[in-house]
Amino acid sequence: MQNTNIEDMELGQRLRAVREQAGLSQRALAKRADVTNSTISLIESGKVNPSVGALRRILQGIPIGMSEFFAFEPEPEKTVFYAAEELTEIGKGGLSLKQVGGNLIGRQLMILLETYELNADTGRVMYGHEAEEGGIVISGRVEVTVGHERKILGPGDAYYFDSRSPHRFRQVGPEKCVLVSACTPPSF
Amino acid sequence: MQNTNIEDMELGQRLRAVREQAGLSQRALAKRADVTNSTISLIESGKVNPSVGALRRILQGIPIGMSEFFAFEPEPEKTVFYAAEELTEIGKGGLSLKQVGGNLIGRQLMILLETYELNADTGRVMYGHEAEEGGIVISGRVEVTVGHERKILGPGDAYYFDSRSPHRFRQVGPEKCVLVSACTPPSF
DNA sequence: TCTGCATGTTCAATATTCTCAACACAAAGT
DNA sequence: ACTTTGTGTTGAGAATATTGAACATGCAGA
Numbered sequence A, B: 001m002q003n004t005n006i007e008d009m010e011l012g013q014r015l016r017a018v019r020e021q022a023g024l025s026q027r028a029l030a031k032r033a034d035v036t037n038s039t040i041s042l043i044e045s046g047k048v049n050p051s052v053g054a055l056r057r058i059l060q061g062i063p064i065g066m067s068e069f070f071a072f073e074p075e076p077e078k079t080v081f082y083a084a085e086e087l088t089e090i091g092k093g094g095l096s097l098k099q100v101g102g103n104l105i106g107r108q109l110m111i112l113l114e115t116y117e118l119n120a121d122t123g124r125v126m127y128g129h130e131a132e133e134g135g136i137v138i139s140g141r142v143e144v145t146v147g148h149e150r151k152i153l154g155p156g157d158a159y160y161f162d163s164r165s166p167h168r169f170r171q172v173g174p175e176k177c178v179l180v181s182a183c184t185p186p187s188f
Numbered sequence C: 001t002c003t004g005c006a007t008g009t010t011c012a013a014t015a016t017t018c019t020c021a022a023c024a025c026a027a028a029g030t
Numbered sequence D: 001a002c003t004t005t006g007t008g009t010t011g012a013g014a015a016t017a018t019t020g021a022a023c024a025t026g027c028a029g030a
Helices: A006-021 A026-033 A037-044 A052-061 A068-074 B006-021 B024-032 B037-044 B052-061 B066-072
Strands: A095-099 A110-116 A132-139 A141-146 A149-153 A158-162 A167-172 A179-186 B095-099 B112-116 B132-139 B141-146 B148-153 B158-163 B168-172 B178-184
Touching: A006 A037, A006 A052, A006 A068, A026 A037, A026 A052, A037 A052, A052 A068, A052 B006, A052 B052, A068 B066, A141 A158, A141 A179, A149 B168, B006 B037, B006 B052, B006 B066, B024 B037, B037 B052, B037 B095, B052 B066, B095 B158, B112 B168, B141 B158, B141 B178
Parallel strands: none
Antiparallel strands: A095 A110, A110 A179, A132 A158, A132 A179, A141 A149, A141 A167, B095 B112, B112 B178, B132 B158, B132 B178, B141 B148, B141 B168
């Protein structure tokens, strides 16, 4: 249906450039890549939208990696501003965790708006990876336990600790608790 | 024929991870990406080898770029050693330029084995981009002109200059001239 | 329990890629 | 001129990706 897609054109042109840079003919590359020369011809002239597998085999014959091959494509812009309702919900139960930016890939920082309903409790948590986290309570009260230390924090109070310490957050008092936290690096 | 390819598996698993990280269901992402949910399902379960176009549309819905998506794949190892006959020939006429590494992509340096047949002459050359180059004569004699300076170099003699200076190499004497040169960065 | 809704999966049909073979062209050797 | 060898391109058919609709499951709420 959609013949001669412009993006395929650019991809094909790039493949041709890369192949010629490597001093390989379509057939020579086809042999290395275990595809047919026609496949390469069709891709380079933008007549087809190759499969990932075919493209990967071809690039391995050059050789060049997928990531490097696509490095010429502009990365989509990461959003800078997020409306309140655009924050990604990743919590569950009585604990709401709204993450700034739905997608952590390539980011150095995870920022969360945490809402603890009455009696919400994270239970005892411990992350194996090296990270640090901290936060500030906005409203309500929460009992925070880190290692052997325990304290009840109210509006304006804050915390900061190494994520490898076992820790636990539990809502206390008559109203739900809201706090903002940050963690680095995100768990991947 | 080849069902459940292992590389497709990994690609699918990665897509699933990325999608879930973004907090999107298959259908939600499908809608943004203008593909069907089945496509995403099949890709994630490794049952198909998606087309580049389909994968790109899907990733745009997340959003994440192709290069970043494939960053998890190890880049193919750049070859370290090259047999004499593996050097890529990029010259023509009486001038032979054998390039170390057929493919300059991602490299900081271009290294050439240059062979000038009798009376071979590069003519006057000037590169617009910022670069420096130098070399050492192995055998034979060559007359090198850089800017207003001119000198005949023999075995063991060397040169080094800014590529933006107009320059010219011309074989002189009774035997062909061989030299090794290096240039940084390669012209891209 | 039932309904409604959201999730991911699977099937048959359609659209597309990929292959194999042939073609057209150019350069080099005889 | 005529091969020979190399290049990229182009059909028709086999192989495969993508679609659209149905299916299965789980979960929340009445």
